[in-house]
Amino acid sequence: MKLNRTTQRTVEILKLISKTPEGATLDDICQKLDLPKTSAYDIVTTLGEMGMVNVTRGQKQNYTIGLMAYRIGVNYTNNLNFIGIIEPVLKAFSKEVGKTVFFGIPSDHHVVYICKFEPENPIITTATVGSKNPMYCTSLGKVILAYSDEENRDQIISRIRFTRYTERTIENREGLLAELEQVRERGYAFDAREMEEHMQCVGAPVFDRDGNVLGAISISSLYKPAEDYEALGTLVSRKGMEVSRLLGFLGKI
Structure with missing residues (x-):
């Protein structure tokens, strides 16, 4: 079965951010996952709008796991x-x-x-x-x-x-x-x-x-x-x- 590349990248980004309590910058994401900056930016921007990641603005934007992702995790735990x-x-x-x-x-x-x-x-x-x-x-x-x-x-x-x-x-x-x-x-x-x-x-x-x-x-x-x-x-x-x-x-x- 052919997997959708954007979906794969989205999951990889979420996994990386969830393992980084202090947050990750766009450069961190691109470097660690070997992703094109344009593609990574589009994904984290969308995730930010959906509440899946939090965006802290500064000299460089910092991304941490969002409330919506937490809620999804809680629902999964409750189901178990x-x-x-x-x-x-x-x-x-x-x-x-x-x-x-x-x-x-x-x-x-x-x-x-x-x-x-x-x-x-x-x-x-x-x-x-x-x-x-x-x-x-x-x-x-x-x-x-x-x-x-x-x-x-x-x-x-x-x-x-x-x-x-x-x-x-x-x-x-x-x-x-x-x-x-x-x-x-x-x-x-x-x-x-x-x-x-x-x-x-x-x-x-x-x-x-x-x-x-x-x-x-x-x-x-x-x-x-x-x-x-x-x-x-x-x-x-x-x-x-x-x-x-x-x-x-x-x-x-």
């Missing part, structure tokens, strides 16, 4: 605080069902695995903490899409490049939209051996206190024809709502 709340609940849930339990959050058109909880005798799963998979063929991703607002959902789906992993993988937008409608009707989603031939997963959404879909939890296990996956769906849906309540969600979906 909930992990400590849900971890013991999902760990106990994994032991209760005797299967691997995941918690994932959206990242563009992928889902990122943030937590993984395994029973005493876990099966081998390819998904690891920090890894990501496409939304359209994972139970986590499907429920996140199903409960996202329509505009955001359409934007995400427009960026998906459908790849066939097994003969059961959804292969187009129409098929995905039809499945998402079913997900909303029943309250949980399946990965019916769509990513891996031998794995079946069922997932349910987790909401924040404002009713926005924060992420999702799933139960993952080897496929067994005799398994009652609808019952597992009901179970994980209830657990998703329990976790949502712990995070302050009081409404109904």
Whole structure:
């Protein structure tokens, strides 16, 4: 994937300034990052206007990290605080069902695995903490899409490049939209051996206190024809709502 050079430079500048409490001048930025002065000036001027950096004017302008960047960092930290709340609940849930339990959050058109909880005798799963998979063929991703607002959902789906992993993988937008409608009707989603031939997963959404879909939890296990996956769906849906309540969600979906 081709990365945008201006965006890369912007991030590099912010990282440099954040590590320099006394601030950095334009000359410092250009020298340390090997950037053209014109390009660097345009970027820090824009960052200054947006509140991402503070500009102290003197013989040479000095740049320090701004309030907006701090607020973004605080929001990120706040979003991570909930992990400590849900971890013991999902760990106990994994032991209760005797299967691997995941918690994932959206990242563009992928889902990122943030937590993984395994029973005493876990099966081998390819998904690891920090890894990501496409939304359209994972139970986590499907429920996140199903409960996202329509505009955001359409934007995400427009960026998906459908790849066939097994003969059961959804292969187009129409098929995905039809499945998402079913997900909303029943309250949980399946990965019916769509990513891996031998794995079946069922997932349910987790909401924040404002009713926005924060992420999702799933139960993952080897496929067994005799398994009652609808019952597992009901179970994980209830657990998703329990976790949502712990995070302050009081409404109904």
